[in-house]
Amino acid sequence: MSAAPASSLPPRGTRQREVIGRLLQAAEGPLDVPELHRRALGELPKLGVATVYRTLKLLQEQGAAHMVTLDGENLYEASGRGHHHHFSCRACQRVFTLHTCPVALPAGTIYPGGFVVEAHEVTLYGVCPECAKNSL
Missing domain, CATH: 1.10.10.10 (Winged helix-like DNA-binding domain superfamily/Winged helix DNA-binding domain)
Incomplete structure (x- = not known):
């Protein structure tokens, strides 16, 4: 064969x-x-x-x-997934994608001190809705 x-x-x-x-x-x-x-x-x-x-x-x-x-x-x-940021839950350790940007800082912005912004990343930390509900 x-x-x-x-x-x-x-x-x-x-x-x-x-x-x-x-x-x-x-x-x-x-x-x-x-x-x-x-x-x-x-x-x-x-x-x-x-x-x-x-x-x-x-x-x-x-x-x-x-x-x-x-x-x-x-x-x-x-x-x-386009421009997005993350939320890290301190209780369950999961990381979630946030589909809205909490920072209005477009590329090309001149930040104080002469820093030219090319991109940004934001991670928020706290408790996710499920963990917050379970802690009540």
């Missing part, structure tokens, strides 16, 4: 890319690798964490995902 020609096989990792990409799209905010791995195991029970890292690298190279660094931790989110 001969093996099928390599060209007839699906590209390696396609299912992993599809699942991880979909999980990033559906997430309420950026995810760290352990959380992304945990969520993906529901559909890919044999998925290794190294595959998650490789897939994230590929998704970043393709422009489908990007890394966000919050408090020194690398998180990942789907690209193409």
